[in-house]
Amino acid sequence: MEKLVIEGGVPLKGNVRISGAKNAALPLMAATLLAPGEHVLRNVPDLRDTRTLLRLMGNMGVKSRREDDVLYIDSTNLEHAEAPYELVKTMRASVLVLGPLVARLGRARVSRPGGCAIGARPIDFHIMGLEHLGVRCTLEDGYVDAVVDSELTGNVVYFDIPSVTGTENLLMAAVLAKGQTVLKNAAREPEIENLIDMLNSMGAKISGRGSDKLIIDGVESLTPADATIIPDRIEAGTYLIAIAASGGCGTVTHCNPGHLPSLLEKLRHAGLLVTETEDSITIGFPDKEGDIERHISGVDIKTAPYPGYPTDLQAQFMALMTLSGGNSVIKETIFENRFMHVAELHRMGAQIKIDGRTALVSGLGLNSLDGAQVMATDLRASSSLVIAGLAARGRTEISRIYHLERGYENLIEKLTGLGARVWKEAE
């Protein structure tokens, strides 16, 4: 096992190029199961999670090859409609094969994911939705056995809470169902729009893109896609926060500022100078009469479905708030156990109190954290520890970095390009 070592205290400076979004790449890759033939996916990040999904699809008979950031996926010989526990337990998003498998083959056997480091994360909405479309789901030996007895048929599906992968799974099933499906209270994340664009380019008929009501008129068959993955808004947000926390200034490029409405406003409220172009965001501290004022104000956040503040940027913002000159109230409304980074941030000197799903952060000012040995618990918690380590005085060692490798492409190279002192060492 490897650990990440950071010698903190260097203000980050320069440009960093954002990769394709993990959470868009995964559903778009799964959508290639819907139509036989060779699909082309561009701007696909090379991550542990995208490799896991390719391995899972490979077990089903799908062939794939990568040339730089382009994936060629041939799903002509799709045979085994099974997602085994060994793969699903390492990546919950494996459940995204359920919708396309029942649509194309009329059956699927997918392991139930079980809990994870951020909460129970049930898949009851996915199952309920598929049952509304005429899929018979039985739960046995830890697996969901899904069978279409006669034919997949459109229906109205209402989500109690907008679910990102739930909406994606239902979209992928409904495109080949007979008749019309209406998804109500659907999730509206940009990754869903990316999937809708790909499915429509394959011949699907989906309207309502960008709203919480999606209407899908089923079609007989689809053709292979040539689609491009949108930039990773969570990666972009993570680097923006890292630059601010280190007291630096820099630009994230090849991103879509329109996908980060809430974060950019919160950063501005915290006193940071944030400017946007069509595909880049620059962050730094304001210049007050010739002096750069390196001060961050305490700002409250509450996570919410898009376009609210993303839960996937909550841990990183908390690391930033430990460096503010004030107090911050952070409410996590999406997952019940997403404060695992707090105990690790305490080890670095942060002052945070937890009360249920609320964290009260007393900022101690920039340069107030000290390097320490800490442990990564999940992907985004790990990136908050990286941010804290970059801002801290001295050496931080983060163990279990495989979590980071699930979602941040070329993390060390990108941080080094911004001037950070960071490297991997054997544990």
Ligand code: EPU
């Ligand atoms: N929920 C249910 N039942 C379900 C599905 C969801 O109760 O069947 C609940 C969840 O427990 C949660 C809420 O609904 O309270 C929303 O969860 P959602 O289904 O939207 O989460 P997800 O689809 O499993 C995706 C991302 C996550 C991200 C969440 C929220 C992918 C592959 N994963 O998960 O990304 O945190 O949406 O935005 O798209 C990450 O990248 O680190 C990550 C965890």
